[in-house]
Amino acid sequence: MKIDVLSLFPPMFEGVFGESILKKAQEKKAVELNVIDFREFSPHKQKSVDDYPYGGGAGMVLKPEPIFEAIDHVASSSNKKPRIVLMCPQGERYCQAKAEELSKEDHLIFVCGHYEGYDERIREHLVTDEISIGDFVLTGGELGAMVVIDSVVRLLPQVLGNEQSAIKDSFSSGLLEHPHYTRPASYRGMDVPEVLTSGNHAHIDEWRLKESLKRTWQRRPDLLEIYPLTSAQKKWIHEWEKLKDS
Template structure:
């Protein structure tokens, strides 16, 4: 997969994606990342890429022409069809479903805004999609672009050492992930649940599913709104919530040690 980043600070995205899974994907040739600076396509000695907004008010707006020329060069650099994404607070909220769709594309162009954003005419003419990573404002789109690169890179075949890891991530099936534990078994902070040490893979799978359902109900109930749970999932959730209620109603003074659930 090839991703082209159009930014006044393309090196920021490059640094953020040079390590870990994304770095490994780049080293293995699974992901090509190219940075483009619209300042290189601006006129004049000052290479101006922004100007004041019409209508008055604070802030500057990125100009059409340097971005248009830059995007034209990006398109010409590779014959593969491009999908241009503008990282913007006005965009659709990025979620795992959309990440999977983006990861299947041969080529992405990520346009990073600065200041008050990009001239709307450029957005209308050149951008295929606007994406937001959350309801807040950043100084620029570079960090958002790095997040997009990370999310799609880890889904490239061979990027993860264990291909099954991505399938168990939060949001892959619309639920949050279950809790995870490692060594030691016993610690002052608690004990690893017995079911995870049982070797009973069916019981472990059932426990993990139940924990994912309960955790989603507790922390992100919006993910369950309008979702038709299967009969088995409904039973797991009801049993899990009942167990949680019993646990919470237990008098702490009566506890004899860490709970294993």
């Protein structure tokens, strides 16, 4: 996969792209990460990238020329049309399903804006996706792009040491992940659940599913509105609700 990021502040990505999983993914040739300063594509002598909004109002708006020209430049090397992602508070709320969708692409281009917003022609005629990482406002799109890129790259084949890690993560199955324990089995009077040390993998799988469902019911019940519950799982929830009300 190739990922290009258009930003006015490329140094912001140095630490994120140069450490941990993203660094290892590049070393394994699973992904190529590039950050482009789109100011270099400004047609103006002063390399300006923003201007006052037509009709008046507060703030500055990113001009279309630098973004269009920069994307023409980075997309010219693609055999297929890249997905162009605009980081924007008006975009769709980011989720694991979207990460899995984007991880199947060959080339992603992220546009990180600043100031009051984008010239609407960028949104209407250039981008394929608009993404928001939450209902809050950041100084720019860089931090949001880092979040999305990290969540996408870790899904690429061979990036994680254990391929099952991404499959069993919270949200990948539609539920939050079950609790984890490691050695020692007993610490300060706190014991690991006996089922996990039993060696009975069928019982362990059932315990993990039940705990995953319980944690989702407790913390993110909204996720269960679209989760295909079995009759046994519905019975578990009914029992927990009775205990909660008693």
